[in-house]
Amino acid sequence: MILIIISLITFINCDCIPYGIRLSLGHYYSALNDINNYMTLTFNSQNICLDYVVQIITVSSIHNIQVNNYQLLNMTDIYKDSENMIHYETYIYDVKFGQFDGLIEGKQYTFVIFWENTIISGPFYFSVPSKSLNYSSKFIVMGDLDSNWNLNTSKQTFDWFKNQITQTTFYDGIIYLGDMAYDLEDDNCIVGDNFLRNISLFTSHFPFMLTFGNHDSGKNDEFVYIRKSFATPRISEYDNQIKYNDFYSFQVGHAYYVQFHPYKIAYGNKDETYFNYTLFQMEQELRRIRLYENTSWLIVYNHYPFYCSNPDDGFCKDHYKKMKQFEDIFIKYHVDLCLAGHQHTYERDEPLAYNKIAQFDKYENNTYTNPKAPIYIVEGAAGNDEIMPDNIYPPKFYTKFQAAGDGIGILEIKNETHLYFEHRMSINDSIVDYLWIVKTKIVPDDDDDKVKDSIPIWVWILIGVGVLLIIALVIYCVLQNKKSKQTHDEFI
Ligand SMILES: *[C@@H]1O[C@H](CO)[C@@H](O)[C@H](O)[C@H]1NC(C)=O
Ligand SMILES: *[C@@H]1O[C@H](CO)[C@@H](O)[C@H](O)[C@H]1NC(C)=O
Ligand SMILES: *[C@@H]1O[C@H](CO)[C@@H](O)[C@H](O)[C@H]1NC(C)=O
Ligand SMILES: *[C@@H]1O[C@H](CO)[C@@H](O)[C@H](O)[C@H]1NC(C)=O
Ligand SMILES: *[C@@H]1O[C@H](CO)[C@@H](O)[C@H](O)[C@H]1NC(C)=O
Ligand SMILES: *[C@@H]1O[C@H](CO)[C@@H](O)[C@H](O)[C@H]1NC(C)=O
Ligand SMILES: *[C@@H]1O[C@H](CO)[C@@H](O)[C@H](O)[C@H]1NC(C)=O
Ligand SMILES: *[C@@H]1O[C@H](CO)[C@@H](O)[C@H](O)[C@H]1NC(C)=O
Ligand SMILES: *[C@@H]1O[C@H](CO)[C@@H](O)[C@H](O)[C@H]1NC(C)=O
Helix, strand or coil: CCHHHHHHHHHHHHHCCCCCEEEEECCCCCCCCCCCCCCEEEEEEEECCCCCCEEEEEEEEEEEECCEEEEEEEEHCCCCCCCCCCCEEEEEEEECHHHHCCCCCCCCCEEEECCCCCEEEEEEEEEEECCCCCCCCEEEECCCCCCCCCCCCCCHHHHHHHHHHHCCCCCCEEECCECCCCCCCCCCCCHHHHHHHHHHHCCCCCCCEECCCCHHCCCCCCCHHHHCCCCCCCCCCHCCCCCCCEEEEEEEECCEEEECCCCCHHHCCCHHHHHHHHHHHHHCCCCCCHHHCCCCCCEEEEECCCCCCCCCHHHHHHHHHHHHHHHHHHHCCCCCEEEEECCCCCEEEEECCCCEEEEEEEEEECCCCCCCEEEEECCCCEECCCCCCCCCCCCCCCCEEEEEECCEEEECCCCCEEEEEEEEECCCCEEEEEEEECCCCCCCCHHHHHHHHCCCCHHHHHHHHHHHHHHHHHHHHHHHHHHHHHHHHHHC
C-alpha cells in the first residue's frame, strides 16, 4: 500500500516537473509600455499542476508570484479530423513580472520555480534590459537549430551556451531567426517537446525573441505548436487567434526591433489579403518608430533572406523581387540592418537597395559609415541535421563575408552612433567576422535632399548668373591668350 502511494506521488511529481522554461521580453518593450511586464516566463508540464510559484531573488529581497495562467495545448484535438493524426497534449503556463514585483530595468536577478513549497526548477540568472537610450545592449542572433543529436550539428551550439552560462555571461536576449527542432510537430510532437526541454538551457536565462520558419509550420501549415508555445510582445490589435505572434516589435536601448512572418509571401504570395495586411502593419510600425521614437537603430528580422549566396536556392536568386514592396519601406524608413536565417551558413552582405550596392560614405576596417540602405546578414548556422554545408558558397557581387560550420552572431548596440555585429564559431568561440555601422548623422535621413529642396530659387538664379559670368570670363581669357600667342608666333 505504502509503495503504491509513494509511486503515485512520484508519478504526480514527475508530471508536475516544469520543462521548457523560457523567458521572453514583455510588453514593457513594445509600444504598450506595460511596466508590470518586463518579462514573460513560459513553461510546460505534462499535467495540470496548480500551486506553482515563481520566486524572484534580488540582493535585498525575495518576491513570490503565484502562477495562475495556464492553457491546454491539445494537438490531438487540432488534428483530430485530418489525415495527420497526432497524439500529444501539454499544459503551458505563463507568468508576467515587472516593476510591481520589484524589478528594475538594467538590473540582474535570479528566479526559481516552486511547486508545493519545494524548489522544483532553478535557480536561473537573468537580466532585465533597459529602454534608456544610454543603455548598451547585447543580443545573441541565431537560427536554424535542432536538438536531435543525430549528427552532432547542434551540439556545438548547445555546448557554447553551456560555457556562456557557466561563465555567467549576460545577454539581453536571443533573436531567433526561425526553423527549430526539425520539425516541431514531428513524431507526435515529441521532437518539439524535446526541443523545448533542451533549449531551456539558455531560454531560462536569455529572453527568446523568435520568428517562424518554414520548418515550424506543422502539418496543417498553421504554425499551431509554435504559436501556442512561445510568448512575444505582440500588440493585440495586430493579432487574432490565427495570426498570433506573426508581427511584433520591441525596443531595447537605442534600437527598435521589428519581427514579421512572411511565410505565405515567401512561398508563393497566394494570399493577397495577408500580403497587404503584413505590408500595412510593417509600414505603420516603421513610420511610427521613425516619427515618434527617439531610437537611432532600426532592425528588421524574419526567416527568409532577401539576399543570399546559395546558388541552389531560388530564394537567393530573386526573393528580393517578391519582397520589393517591403524593401521600398525599409529604405524609406532607414532600416539599418535586416537579419534572416534559412541558409545554414553565416553571410554578411553589402548595404543593398534593389539588388544593387547602395551608397555609403566610407567602408574601412569592416566599418560602414552612413550606409544609405539596410545591410543584410544571414545567421542560419546554429546547427541542424537537415543540412550543414561544409563550404561557403561562391560569393555574389554583394557578398562581403561567409562562414560555414556551427556559429552564432552577437549584436551590440553601443550607442546612438555605433552598432557592432560579430560572428563566432560555436566550437571554439572564435570571432571570424565583425562589422561596425557608424552614423555621423543620427537617423541618416534625407538631409541632403532637404537641403537641396530648401535652397530658395533666387540662390539658384544667382549661382546660374555666376556660372555664366565665369564661362564668359574663361572664353574671353582663352581668346586673349590665343591673340597674344599669335602675336608672339609672328615674331619668330
Ligand atoms: C484532447 O483532444 C482529444 C480529441 O478531441 C480529446 O479526446 C481529449 O479528451 C482532449 N484532451 C483533454 C485533456 O481535453
Ligand atoms: C542613463 O539615463 C538614465 C535616465 O534615462 C539615468 O538615470 C542613468 O543614470 C544614465 N546612465 C548612464 C550610465 O549615464
Ligand atoms: C534533448 O533532446 C533529445 C532528443 O532530441 C532527448 O533525447 C533529450 O532527452 C533532450 N534533453 C532534455 C534535457 O530533455
Ligand atoms: C557525435 O559525437 C559523439 C561523441 O561526442 C560521437 O561518439 C559520435 O560518433 C558523433 N556522431 C556523429 C554522427 O558524428
Ligand atoms: C492589396 O493591395 C493592392 C494595392 O493596394 C490592391 O490593388 C488589392 O486590391 C489589395 N488586395 C486585397 C485582397 O485587399
Ligand atoms: C522623444 O524625445 C522627445 C524630446 O526629448 C520627448 O518629448 C519624447 O517623449 C521622446 N519620445 C519617446 C517615445 O521617448
Ligand atoms: C584601419 O586599420 C589600419 C590597420 O590596423 C589602421 O592603420 C587604420 O588607422 C584604421 N583606420 C581606421 C579609420 O580606423
Ligand atoms: C559610441 O560607442 C563607440 C564604440 O564603443 C565609442 O567609440 C563612441 O565614443 C561612443 N559615442 C558616444 C557619444 O558615447
Ligand atoms: C576555431 O574553429 C574554426 C572552425 O573550425 C577554425 O577555422 C579556427 O581556426 C579555430 N580558431 C581557433 C583560434 O582555434
